[in-house]
Structure formats: C-alpha cells, structure tokens
Amino acid sequence: MNMIDRPRQRLVLVGNGMAGMRTVEEILARAPGRFRITVFGAEPVANYNRIMLSPLLAGEKSFEDILINDHAWYDDNGVELVAGEKIVEIDRGAKIVKGEHGTRRAYDVLLLATGSNPFILPVPGVDLPGVVTFRDVKDVETMVETSRTHRNAVVIGGGLLGLEAAYGLKRNGMDVTVVHLMPTLMERQLDASAAHLLARDLEDRGIKVLTGANTEALLGDTRVEKIRLKDGTEVAADLVVLAAGIRPNTELAKAAGLTCNRGVVVDDALKTSDPAIYAVGECVEHRGMVHGLVAPLYDMAKICADHIAGVAEPAFEAAATGTRLKVTGIDMFSAGNFLGDETTEDVVLRDAARGLYKRLVLKENKVQGVVCYGDAKDANWYFQLLRDGTDISSIREHLLFGPNAGNAASDPLETLAAMPGTAEICGCNGVCKGKITGAIAELGLTTLDGVRAHTKASASCGSCTPLVEGLLQLSLGDEFKIAAVKPMCKCTSHSHEAVRAAILEKGLKSIPAVMQAMEWATPDGCASCRPALNYYLLCAWPDFYVDDAQSRFVNERNHANIQKDGTYSVVPRMWGGLTSAKELRAIADVVDKYDIPSVKVTGGQRIDLLGVKKEQLPDVWRDLNAAGMVSGHAYGKALRTVKTCVGSEWCRFGTQDSTGMGVALERMTWDSWHPHKVKLAVSGCPRNCAEATIKDFGVIAVDSGWELHVGGNGGIKLRGTEFLCKVETEEEVLEYCGAFLQLYREQARYLERTAHWIERVGLDYVRTRIVQDDELRKELYERFLYAQSFRQTDPWAEHADDMRKSAAFRPMAEVE
Numbered sequence: 001m002n003m004i005d006r007p008r009q010r011l012v013l014v015g016n017g018m019a020g021m022r023t024v025e026e027i028l029a030r031a032p033g034r035f036r037i038t039v040f041g042a043e044p045v046a047n048y049n050r051i052m053l054s055p056l057l058a059g060e061k062s063f064e065d066i067l068i069n070d071h072a073w074y075d076d077n078g079v080e081l082v083a084g085e086k087i088v089e090i091d092r093g094a095k096i097v098k099g100e101h102g103t104r105r106a107y108d109v110l111l112l113a114t115g116s117n118p119f120i121l122p123v124p125g126v127d128l129p130g131v132v133t134f135r136d137v138k139d140v141e142t143m144v145e146t147s148r149t150h151r152n153a154v155v156i157g158g159g160l161l162g163l164e165a166a167y168g169l170k171r172n173g174m175d176v177t178v179v180h181l182m183p184t185l186m187e188r189q190l191d192a193s194a195a196h197l198l199a200r201d202l203e204d205r206g207i208k209v210l211t212g213a214n215t216e217a218l219l220g221d222t223r224v225e226k227i228r229l230k231d232g233t234e235v236a237a238d239l240v241v242l243a244a245g246i247r248p249n250t251e252l253a254k255a256a257g258l259t260c261n262r263g264v265v266v267d268d269a270l271k272t273s274d275p276a277i278y279a280v281g282e283c284v285e286h287r288g289m290v291h292g293l294v295a296p297l298y299d300m301a302k303i304c305a306d307h308i309a310g311v312a313e314p315a316f317e318a319a320a321t322g323t324r325l326k327v328t329g330i331d332m333f334s335a336g337n338f339l340g341d342e343t344t345e346d347v348v349l350r351d352a353a354r355g356l357y358k359r360l361v362l363k364e365n366k367v368q369g370v371v372c373y374g375d376a377k378d379a380n381w382y383f384q385l386l387r388d389g390t391d392i393s394s395i396r397e398h399l400l401f402g403p404n405a406g407n408a409a410s411d412p413l414e415t416l417a418a419m420p421g422t423a424e425i426c427g428c429n430g431v432c433k434g435k436i437t438g439a440i441a442e443l444g445l446t447t448l449d450g451v452r453a454h455t456k457a458s459a460s461c462g463s464c465t466p467l468v469e470g471l472l473q474l475s476l477g478d479e480f481k482i483a484a485v486k487p488m489c490k491c492t493s494h495s496h497e498a499v500r501a502a503i504l505e506k507g508l509k510s511i512p513a514v515m516q517a518m519e520w521a522t523p524d525g526c527a528s529c530r531p532a533l534n535y536y537l538l539c540a541w542p543d544f545y546v547d548d549a550q551s552r553f554v555n556e557r558n559h560a561n562i563q564k565d566g567t568y569s570v571v572p573r574m575w576g577g578l579t580s581a582k583e584l585r586a587i588a589d590v591v592d593k594y595d596i597p598s599v600k601v602t603g604g605q606r607i608d609l610l611g612v613k614k615e616q617l618p619d620v621w622r623d624l625n626a627a628g629m630v631s632g633h634a635y636g637k638a639l640r641t642v643k644t645c646v647g648s649e650w651c652r653f654g655t656q657d658s659t660g661m662g663v664a665l666e667r668m669t670w671d672s673w674h675p676h677k678v679k680l681a682v683s684g685c686p687r688n689c690a691e692a693t694i695k696d697f698g699v700i701a702v703d704s705g706w707e708l709h710v711g712g713n714g715g716i717k718l719r720g721t722e723f724l725c726k727v728e729t730e731e732e733v734l735e736y737c738g739a740f741l742q743l744y745r746e747q748a749r750y751l752e753r754t755a756h757w758i759e760r761v762g763l764d765y766v767r768t769r770i771v772q773d774d775e776l777r778k779e780l781y782e783r784f785l786y787a788q789s790f791r792q793t794d795p796w797a798e799h800a801d802d803m804r805k806s807a808a809f810r811p812m813a814e815v816e
Helices: 018-030 050-057 071-076 137-149 160-171 192-204 251-255 294-309 379-388 393-401 412-418 433-443 448-455 465-479 496-505 511-517 529-540 554-558 581-593 614-626 658-669 730-747 754-761 763-772 774-788 800-805
Strands: 009-014 035-041 067-069 080-083 087-091 096-099 104-106 109-112 116-118 131-133 152-156 175-179 207-210 215-219 226-229 234-236 239-242 246-248 264-266 277-279 284-286 332-336 345-351 356-363 366-373 424-426 568-570 598-601 607-612 639-644 678-683 697-702 705-710 722-727
Touching (some): 009 018, 009 104, 018 067, 018 109, 018 294, 050 137, 050 160, 071 080, 087 251, 137 152, 137 160, 137 239, 152 160, 160 239, 192 356, 277 294, 332 379, 366 379, 379 424, 412 465, 424 433, 433 448, 433 465, 465 496, 511 529, 581 607, 581 614, 658 678, 658 730, 722 730, 730 754, 730 774, 763 774
Parallel strands (some): 009 035, 009 109, 035 080, 109 277, 131 239, 152 175, 175 207, 264 284, 639 678, 678 697
Antiparallel strands (some): 096 104, 116 246, 345 356, 568 607, 697 705, 705 722
C-alpha cells in the first residue's frame, strides 16, 4: 500500500490552546493529509493568543486581534474543532476520549495540552462572587464588566500575570492595589534593585503596591467587599483577582493512569508513559521541570511534531528563556541566573533618576544572567551572548553600554546586519535571523504581516517587531517604504513611521516615555519633534493621553491666529456655513464689548474677528461659548471648515441637500486633530459651487447619490482631488469620510497634508483600504468615532452644559 492509499491516522488533541495548536500546525506542515485531526477545547471559542490577554483587558487589543486560528482556519485545514466541551475520560484500552457532553472520539495518537490551573489561595471567602482568576477570555470579560459598576480592585500576586492584570484594571478606571507575599515584586524575574524601580513606576501610574503582605481572608456578605491581611490591614475590594501562581493541570492524565509528578511526565520526545499519548505545554514535566513561558512550549511543539509525523527524532531540551512585562511604558527584560551566586560577578549600570538599571551576571567572562529595566533595547543582544556562551573578554569594557558602544557600529541597522544568521530574533517562537531573511528572499515578502504569517516572528508578544522591520529594511532597501524614510528631526534617527509604530507596540503614553524608549539625542526634543509626538500620542491613545499644550505651536496654545501686529484673530465655528440671528448678535456683542477693530467674512464661510488682544482671548471665547459657539479651529492642525452651497433646498440646479450633508459632516468631524489642517466641502450638483474638488475630502451631489473625492489642496501648490468612489446614502458619506480621515490620521506624517500623503502612498493604497475592504473601512470609521467621543470643548468654556444642549451638540434631526 502506498502513501496515497494508506488510511489516515486519527489524531486527537485535548486542549485548544497555544502549545497544542502550535503542535497541530507543525504536524500539518510536516505531514499534510496524514492525520484526521480532532481538537477538543474547553472554551467555546477558537484558538487565541493567551499571552495577549493583558492587552485585551487593557483595551489595547480586541479579541479578533488576538485570535491565532479562527474557525475558518480549522475548516480550511480539515481539522474538526469541538469547542466548549471538556474531555473527562481517556479510555486507554479502547483508545477513546469522552467529552462532558457525551462526545466520543477514537484515536491512534492522543496529544494532551491541558495547560495549567490557577493556584487558589486556601483562605476563607475565596469562593465569594467577585473573586476571579486571570487565565482566559471569560475572566477578562468578567473583569471588564465589573469595572463598569465597581470601583476597588485588589490583585493578589505581584508576578508577571498579576501586574499585567493590575495595569489592565487601572486602564478600565478601577482603583487597584497589588498585594504580594514576597518582599519585592516579580522576584522570579527581577532583582531587588529593578523591583524597586518597578514598584515606583507602578505607583506613579496610580497602582498601589503592598509587598510582604500575607492574605488572611476575603470578606463580604453577598459578594467580596474587602481583604484582610495577616497584620490586620484591610483593603476595600469589589473585585479580587487571584494571580498567585499556576499549577499544571494533570487531572485528566492522572485519572487515566499516566505517570504524573508536578506535571504529566514526558521523555525527550514529549511522550508520556503511554507510547500512544504525547503531551506538550504547561501541563508537562520534563526532566523535573515545568515551563510556563511560550518559547519552551513552542519548542516542545516542534519536537513533538517531528516525532508524531515521523520525520525526525530530536530530543527536547529546554533552552534559556527571557521575560518581558506587558505593561505600557515599562521596559524590562530578564534572563538566566540574574541573581548570581558565590561563583559569579556582577557588572551594574544604575541611573535611578532616569529609572535605568542594568545588571549583567558573569562567570569566566561569559554572560550567565541579565536584568534590564527602563531600557531594554539591547536585551536581545545580551540574551544572544548568554545563549551562545560568548566570551566577552574583548568587549567587557563597554559591555554595559550595548552593541553600539566602543568600536561597535553606531547605526542599529548596521548592528542588525552584523548579526549571524543563527542569532535569535523572536524569542517566543524561536525564529532566527536567517529564517526571516530567507523567507523574505524566497517568498518575496515585503510586509511585517507577511513575515509574521510565514515565520511566526513577532506574532506573539510583538516585542521583536522593530528587529523584524529592520530585517525587512535591510533586505528590501527602498522597497520597504515604512522603514526607508528620513528621521523626524535632528533629535532622533527614527522615522515618523518608526516612532508611531513604537508608540503602539511598546504602549508609550507620554512624550518622555517615547524619548526614553527611542533614545532621543536631546533631553527635551525640539520645536519639530515635540508637536509631532504630541499629535501621535493624542491619535494613538485618545482615551488616555492628556494633550500637552506646551508641545503645540503658539496659535494652538492661544487658540487663535497671531497676526503681524501681535494681536490675534478669533474664528467661531459656523456649521456648514450656516448661522443665525442669535449667533450674529453674539458676535456683534463681542465685537462691541472688546472693541475689536475688524470683522471679515472668510473664504471658508465664517466670520473672523481680527485685532483681538492676547489678554482678551479668554474672555472673548468665554462669551462666544456662552452663546453656544465653539472654536472653528482656524489655528489648528485640525478640521477647519466644511464649505457648502445651498443645494437642493434653494438652488434650481441642486440635486441633493448639500447644506444638510455639510452640517452633518462638520458635526461628526469638528474638534478632530490631524497631521495638518483639513478642509471639507459639499457641492449640491456637478457645477461644484463649493469648490469640493480642491479640498481634502470633497463631496459632489449627483442625481443617484454622492461622488467622493480626496486629496485636494487649494494652497500654494494647487492640487485637484482624485475620485475615490460613488455612494448612494448620506450614512455612507459619513462612514467613508470618517474612515478616510482616520486612515490619514493614523498613517500620515505630522505636517503632511492629505494631498502630499496620497501622492506618497498612492490612491490605490487608499482605495484598497477604504473602498475595497468593507471590514477595514468600518473599523477605521469606528476608531474615528471612538476618538471623537473624547473631544473637548474650548479651554475657556464655563458653560459646557449649556453648549451640549445647543444645536452644535445635537443630532441634525433634533435641530429645528
């Protein structure tokens, strides 16, 4: 019988988590079509990235963002997924597994990946409502839901998981206290000095830390209300998260009679005491060790797949692993024997004022352990030295200062280029430089997503993303557009794109944090980079970042345009060019009251009050705000105007209500900040009286709907718009406009007009994302509306409540 005729073996996987499903992926790659695969998952969802639960809790990722294999993947690969059913029995004699709902499947090969269970404190009250663990998506949903109605949270456990839970709960608006039994946080990953800096940084973020704290009881009647410590201290707690450790889940294996100690005992092939049953992941004990980090679990997957597929017989040997903390703005890394012993020596760099700390543990001129806190950019290099057992005698003098010190290359790309092909780039997935560059060359990869899809590099925690992007730049040169741009300014060697990517990927949420993480060459930046950083942070974190007025240009700081004589012009907003007697009286009263010398109608269909003295600005704006008038942002890198014609309401040529459409667009987009000024226009017919074809976003009414145009510029360099698409409804106009502006907001460089941005990236690039990709367009539109939900009223407004009742804040249908 040949391979084609051979009946497929039955492979059953118990556990739909990361380790088990990675093993299935590796088996499919090695032996496609050989196995009929069934996967049982206790959770009623597809396979997701469990190490990204922290960003999910913090609101930085959605569940779709952390999915590894969606339901379509199982169908496409012929894998049967039985989700939401726990396996409760293994009949080893009959080679059958039985599910809690009665499902039965026979197997030739059984793979156990049952993971781990959280350690439940043996204290009174631990079963009260409001006490949760942090192990799966359901736990995250419970915590987020609780945060909406309750205030106080206590996290028991100051390790990796506990601190990430604390950060996520703080992001959800709760008052958070971390209670940790040991004297310092993360004692398994940090020494005392680094742990001290970590505690300080957490407290600066509003998270209270209690170390050396032993929990005695959880107290409450119908749900948890507080915890009591052994010393009598009580802490209010509407929610308690248990994050004090995990235990391998061996329940099923023990019941089946498999050899278990702390975990399910396996040999070097990941085979259990039953030759038909393998095990991988957190449930496993190999040579007396259990593993909880993703890198060794993925190594297990590769070795196990080799043996199950019969393509090779390698032995699993746990390699050194590194640890990072996924808390926004905290940059740390540790690996190896970072505490040292009587046979080792320490080399330490400490700058407490800047929150920087490095400790290298050496033995016989080889790195045995490393701790980096506050600056972990060189962590991969140190880790490679550790894993390779490199003799550092020749570089010891400048070892603490990283690979770019001394005679090393000053350019990070040169350092990356000098790395050997065997250098590990992605620790989570064990991907070396050679595999990445080989895939780029052989498969013609040009994007980060492409590299992730084919090599898994940066597909887990994402901390190696800058290195992968660097390899793309080295391999593709100018073809890799994101990396191949000039630096933002003289203060940094990084491009606008690199800075924006780092803000998101590293969770940087302040200008000092960006400058620290990106190694700014100047202490406080300059007039070029600070406004750019302020905008990028405002765009990335609309619900968190507080606008830094000192990082804005003078006009934006004063909320008015400075004129050549030192006075200012004030331009209140007029929605779509419409005004009323009330608004005109308010403007006239302000002109009389403050003796404003000049009043002019602008080209954007508004009224400009010229000659206002600087000291008058707060009072002028306060009076205008009291009349329900908000700023027209004539001074800002923001939405300026939405110009309209009278349209079908009055004009005999008008085909649609262009004025109403313009008002709706302006109400949706006002107070939105952008890389540069943005102007919109709506014309009621192809005669285009509103000059929509020289605006950033132009709308022209036709008999059957609306034509949408983008990328116009009526300035020094005149540029007509390019036709984007045609839509039928007003709702579609709003959606396409919001999506286009959000794409521009997220991807353009600061001070780059839409015209120049489109010339750089190409109209096809915009069309594929706004017109052809319905899902992405809707996501962009939702992100735009989400950002807009955090917009502020004018800074000197004392009548915000009255303003919100005015027409400016009400839907069109409610305005008479």
